[in-house]
Amino acid sequence: MKSSKFLFVLVALFMFVLLVGCTENDSTSGEGNNDVNNNDSNTGNENIKQNDEVEEEKRYTIEAMFNLHTPETPSEYLLELIQDATNTNLNIQWVPDSSYEERLNAAFATNTLPQVLPMGFNMFNQYKEAIREGQFWEIGPYLEEYENLSKLNPDILNNTKVDGKIYSLYQGRPLSRQGLIYRKDWADNLGLEAPTTTDEFFEMARAFTEDDPNGSGENDTFGLTDRNDLIYGAFKTISSWFGTPNNWGEKDGQLLPEFMFDEYIKTMDFIKELHSNGYMNQDFAVTSKTDQSALFKNGTAGMYVGSMGDVMGTYNDAKDIIPDIEYDVHNHIEGPHGEFGVWAIPGYGSVILFPKAAVETEEDLRNILSFYDKLMTPEVANLLIWGVEGEHYEVVDGGALPIEENRHKIDSEVHPYLSLEIGEPETNGRHELVANYEPKVKADRLIRENNDYLIHDPTIVLDSETFVKDGDRLQQIIDDATYQYMQGQIDLNGFNDAVERWKNEGGNDIIAEFNESRDVINGRTPK
Known part of the structure; x- marks a missing residue:
């Protein structure tokens, strides 16, 4: 009997709690009334929240x-x-x-x-x-x-x-953005067109230095601004114009580094002459990109060799200093051999x-x-x-x-x-950038045109263990000698001594390994 009474009390208590809970839910969801639509909406929001959590x-x-x-x-x-x-x-x-x-x-x-x-x-x-x-x-x-x-x-x-x-x-x-950005207003003042040969490039650098292109009556300008970078600075692009291979090239059936080619030497001679005549910044070997760009933007230098796409950012900065400044871009500059080429990245x-x-x-x-x-x-x-x-x-x-x-x-x-x-x-x-600055529009077109004149690096997919291990150290030997030669600190014998040092300290191994790797890829038996 007591057991039956206890069961009855439990059932009654459960029904009471259930009834109170339902009443509170109705009151809350209807904000004072039994609004069924609001209750359904609340339930829907809970479902969305749960779905978001599942999605997360x-x-x-x-x-x-x-x-x-x-x-x-x-x-x-x-x-x-x-x-x-x-x-x-x-x-x-x-x-x-x-x-x-x-x-x-x-x-x-x-x-x-x-x-x-x-x-x-x-x-x-x-x-x-x-x-x-x-x-x-x-x-x-x-x-x-x-x-x-x-x-x-x-x-x-x-x-x-x-x-x-x-x-x-x-x-x-x-593949290649490289080319020339130059002061068109200076060129117009002196009656110069965009250079189409390395000789005309040299003449523009001379005129921008000696012929008062800004009309100031002062000796306050020079031609080329460059920096301490033999790749993305001016050197490698000018070297392309002279016909130098891109990092490595083939001579007598063997892959050799670019600095073992006559065209590399001719490029050094060309820049050495620009430097010795004062047609470029004298401290280029220690000039940062920021300082190089500043010389171009503030009206000191008139020629910049590098990414032609930089012309828009350069103009946006320079016009605040020189409101009526004018730039133009150009890419097709032939070397002494009468051809145009430009180095390519992979x-x-x-x-x-x-x-x-x-x-x-x-x-x-x-x-x-x-x-x-x-x-x-x-x-x-x-x-x-x-x-x-x-x-x-x-x-x-x-x-x-x-x-x-x-x-x-x-x-x-x-x-x-x-x-x-x-x-x-x-x-x-x-989307590609919409340029509202005509030289940038031209730069984009010339960058695409560069694809028809690319000089590729033949070692991109080749392997050399010595190159990976010692390549940077060995390259520094050549970089130092290149700068020293262009600044007149060593002669050709001194440069060749640096090449011999490069070869003896591991360069000969790099040459052998790259050539062996090429033979393997081409299915030939290495010598």
């Missing part, structure tokens, strides 16, 4: 390390948009570009590599042995499975191959590799490749490069025009994420 759980998280080319780490405004667009969570370590290689090597040594690992060309060469040892995923067989990754340029992919296999995605770059600025120690399974690799496939859609590629339409840029004539008054937002919110791009406009479909 489905996101794949990628650990990455990227070069930071700006003074400060970016805000996460664009990052959140990229994550939403790709349904991915990105944990990014931003590493200042100046210390990136050191950080990468430390991570490799301590086995703390991230899943996504960018490398520049030189670093890529240094890690080829680790690639051969199977420490990175081979991704070539997977690319055709992805709609957008399959569009990557096969010629550029070939330039990234290691032993005929593809291990990396690439960040595309024009078609990429950096590559992305995927360490097996961090990307543990094939499923992980596919998730990461899916993320990059989404990055190559035009919508996400535009987001990466240009930001948010209407906020950072406008679409004009099918291209992107940055909103000038929001330049500070572009610098802080957008530019750092350029490191994430894969491919190039031709493969990812993103």
Whole structure:
């Protein structure tokens, strides 16, 4: 009997709690009345919230390390948009570009590599042995499975191959941007046209120094501004005009370094004469790019050899100093042999590799490749490069025009994420810059025209263990001797002594190894 009474009390108590709970729910959802629609809406919102949480759980998280080319780490405004667009969570370590290689090597040594690992060309060469040892995923067989990754340029992919296999995605770059930017107003004042030969280039440098191109009546100008960089400064491009090979060339059936060719010597003689006559900045061997550019922007120098695309940024800075300044660009300058050529990069600025120690399974690799496939859609590629339409840029004539008054937002919110791009406009479909400055429009056209005159480096896919280990040290011997020769500090015998030192300290091994590697690739038996 007591048991029955106890059961009855429990049932009654349960019914009472249930009734009170239902009443409170009705009161709350109806805000004082029994509004069924409001109650359904609340339930719907809860479902949406739960769905969002489920969707968040489905996101794949990628650990990455990227070069930071700006003074400060970016805000996460664009990052959140990229994550939403790709349904991915990105944990990014931003590493200042100046210390990136050191950080990468430390991570490799301590086995703390991230899943996504960018490398520049030189670093890529240094890690080829680790690639051969199977420490990175081979991704070539997977690319055709992805709609957008399959569009990557096969010629550029070939330039990234290691032993005929593809291990990396690439960040595309024009094969050659090199040419001349010059003061058109000075040239007009002196009745000069754009130089078409190295002799005419020399004459422009002389006239810009001696013939008072700015009409000041003072000896306050000179021709060429250059810097302490034999590659991206003036030297390598002028060397191309003289017909020098790109890093390495073939002579008598053997690959040899560029500085063993007569054209390299002729280039040094040409710049030595510019220097000795005062037609270029005398301290060019120790001049930074910032100081080189300043000489060009402030009205001191009239000629700049380098990336023709720099003309727009140069003009934007220079017009604040000299409001009526005029620039123009030119590329086709023939050397003494009567031909025009220009050195080419491999078609990429950096590559992305995927360490097996961090990307543990094939499923992980596919998730990461899916993320990059989404990055190559035009919508996400535009987001990466240009930001948010209407906020950072406008679409004009099918291209992107940055909103000038929001330049500070572009610098802080957008530019750092350029490191994430894969491919190039031709493969990812993103907008190209709409230039409202005619010399920039011309520069873009000439950069495309350079593709018909490219001088390629034949060792791009070749291997040399000595080059990887000692190449930088040995190259410094040649760089020092090149500067010393052009400044008149040593003669040709002194330069040749430096070449012999290069050969004896490991250069002969590099020559042998590159030639052997070429023989292997071509199916020939090495000698």
